[in-house]
Amino acid sequence: MDASSVKNLVEQLIPFAKKTGVVAEELTATKVKLRLPDDPTNLNPMGILHAGATFTLAETAAAALCLMALGSQAMFIGKRVDISFRRPGKGEIAAVAQLTPVEAQRILDGVKRDGKTEAAITVDVVDGAGEPVASATVTMSVRRIG
Secondary structure, three states, rough: OOOOHHHHHHHHEEEHHHHHHHHHEEEEOOOOEEEEEOOOHHOOOOOOEEHHHHHHHHHHHHHHHHHHHHHHHHHEEEEEEEEEOOOOOOOOOOEEEOHHHHHHHHHHHHHHHEEEEEEEEEEEEEEEOOOEEEEEEEEEEEEOOO
């Protein structure tokens, strides 16, 4: 998929991501950066970012990276998410997921060889000042198409 198609998917076609207001800022085959604007509907009763909003941003970033890096060569679905919160999220936050071309090729080679593999995508979530809010590892089950 090209960047404009992935942007449309992230911002318009995933209902829950659309509800939270996820915005795609950077979409390449090696790096995805998504932003969650400061929105009172994403807060918990204590006035801090709801953990589910942070989770949604991290998982969506990993999925968008898989689309950008793997394209139509494989299909994937989230299998597991491990997320560690470092401090409460306040204001706007961003999630960055990265994958080297070598890592993407290793994933595709595993799919070609075995029909399926797992891909652990690391996602860093930071606030507007670049301070860490959370880190996540999103494990995708990646499978051959057809």
